[in-house]
Amino acid sequence: MTVQEIAADLVALCQAGKFDEAGEKYWADDVVSIEAASGDMARVTGKAAARGKGEWWAANHEVHDSEITGPFVNGDQFVVGFKMTLTPKATGERTTMDEVGLYIIRDGKIAEERFFY
Numbered sequence: 001m002t003v004q005e006i007a008a009d010l011v012a013l014c015q016a017g018k019f020d021e022a023g024e025k026y027w028a029d030d031v032v033s034i035e036a037a038s039g040d041m042a043r044v045t046g047k048a049a050a051r052g053k054g055e056w057w058a059a060n061h062e063v064h065d066s067e068i069t070g071p072f073v074n075g076d077q078f079v080v081g082f083k084m085t086l087t088p089k090a091t092g093e094r095t096t097m098d099e100v101g102l103y104i105i106r107d108g109k110i111a112e113e114r115f116f117y
Contacts (some may be wrong), residue, residue, distance in 0.1 A: 002101050003065045004086045007071035010103070013113040014080070020054060028109035035115050050113075062087045064094070 006026060013022035022045075033050045034043050041053045059083035083098045099117035101109075103110050 001108055003076055004071075004073050004096070006105060006108065007073050007080070007103070011068055011071050014066075014082075019056075020051075023050060024109075026110045028106065028111050031110055032112045034113070035116075036117055052108060060089050061114055062089065065114060078103050078105075 010022045010026055012019070013019070013025070027047045027050055029047050030045065031047055031050050032043065033053060034047050035041060039057065044050055044053050064085040066082065066084040069083075071080050072074040080101045080103070082097070082099050082101060085094065086097055087094045097117065099115050102114045102116070104112040
């Protein structure tokens, strides 16, 4: 698959609410996932760690709706926009999250993902 095809499929999966499936399908075994925030999950390495980060996020947030935009491809990289209305379970306060994910593809898999918000 080309980077454009991978990017389009990842966006389609996310638009269908299949975020976990998108990761499982495209993460490299040694994927690096980097968040803009600090803490234990600011930078994780490996498919199992990325999966765990996603599981933690899903368990701690209630998503009411989402809008996924893109992909915007440049060489072996692409970006995707994520806008979600959600409620963090720790606060119970409904909010809007607006972030961009940058994905770097190597050998047909996501080698690195970085999130900006």
